[in-house]
Amino acid sequence: MVTLGEILIELNAVTSGPLRHVNYFEKHVAGSEANYCVAFIRLGNGCTYIGRVGRDEFGYNAIEWLRGKGVNVEHVKLDENPTGLFFIQRNYPVPLHSESIYYRKGSAGSKLSPEDVKEDVVRGADLVHSTGITLAISNSARDAVFKAFSLNERRSFDTNIRLKLWTPEEARSAIMKLLRDYPVKYLITDVDDSRILVGETDPDRASTLLKEYAEVIIMKQGPRGASLYHDGGRYFSPGYSVPVEDVTGAGDALGGTFLSLVTSGFSLEKALDYAIVSSTLNVMIRGDQENLPGLPEIETFLREMDKK
Template sequence: MAQAKITVIGSLNIDMVTETDVMPQQGETLIGNAFSSFTGGKGANQAVACARLGAAVTMIGCVGEDAMAQQLRDALGAENIDMTYVKTVPYKATGIAAITVTEGDNRIIVIPGANHCLLPEDVLALKEVIAASDMVMLQHEIPLETVEASIKLAHSLGIPVILNPAPAVRLPEQLLAQLHLITPNESELAIVTGLERKNTPESLLEQYPNPIVMTAGSSGAYYKGANGELGHIPGYKVEVVDTTGAGDTFNGALAVKLSEGASLQEAAQFAVAASALSVTKLGAQSGMPLRHAVEAFIKQSN
């Protein structure tokens, strides 16, 4: 099997994670349990997930002119991710995410910094890089106009695009039609498409006209294929430590398997297993599993 070549266009952040038993109220000060700093950003996270699962990954994005930028370059370089097209923006800070973890769940505030300096012309100048890819991955932590330009460029070149539309914003129908796949959760799907939320996930997917995989946390994922077929992949019962990066692990796993020629059902099954493993460890990238671990987990669970 040929190694999948995936290009990730997106954000690079430093995640600053605070663990606490109780979430403070407005104006309240509490003593927390622990603080950690990790490399993150939805783009960088998905790049790491893809690399650990066996893909050759190229990252396109921006970092600031600071020590955090070098931390990101070192971390992603250690995963054999091609960082040639990550631009350093003078006088800008690298993006950060302030994450508070309570009872295994998280609340996140993102400060984009240099990520918002990735412009459409930066991507359009890399047409040959996009054309050499098996898959392009995008998210919404870079300017929306850059996301749109990237989708249109890849579509014109016949390269499939997976869009993880978070943070969610409404997108034009004609742009959604150019995607190979969109991967929102239920609330993001309603925002992105303007569709009415029905009683079941399946009824929401039935309203969406294109292929989709909708993540559902501990309930796994729901999907709709190109022929309109609906399916559900149940979640796994695991001990949850930190859900940060679970969605990015899911997206990376999905992209790798689809790039290798797997069916949407097979790819979604693999992605649900990979994301389940990721929540058993602290940190987004540090919790992302290797390929053999996911395959062993699936075999053990069957």
């Protein structure tokens, strides 16, 4: 898989509550496409990242971390702008909810451009993946995604609408244009995003409105689980009740695991069942990538759940 996006440094509050009263933070490498990439690799497949980080200590940290996870970072450029940051505020003012506070305007990652998209690399991929976040961070990053999607018909897209980055109208216009121009094999979304895109929060009705743009649709529904729509059929995989530390990155864990497993030949339904486990484990810790499981860990989890 080839992914395009912005690698970020996440500073996650060690304690819950408003950040004005938080004194200690943990540092993690994050960013949606980076999370997808690591999840994809944990299930036995390779991933190449296209993007930019700052020529600074955080940028070096991101490159070294992802390389250590097995990501091909050959096409991650060093940029003179700083690596983007975001802080995580947890359990305030909404319990079991995490809020991202961004410091990324003008960041190195936002300077991603079509010239960064290596045509031979993208054409040779089994799958090319990006998200609505990359469409939102800059016009040049948006153009890079459009270029990459024009080069490979095996495309995956997670809507990942972040309203701190753009308005609902901007999100709907850009994402729907991408899907109209370049329908995807896998569309990963949720009920909040589908309300913005097609004015519908019911998963079944939303998928009906989106099905012309995707062969397979995954509709995430938070702790309830997720629904899969394909070839006129519907499959629902329920979630699990576990202690929640931080929900940031849970959707990326689900999506990256699902894509890797279907690439390896798993059925869509089994891939989604396993992806739900990955998402479940993700919410139990701080950090987006540290708890991403491999196949043995997922199967151990499922065996233990079967005993209960």
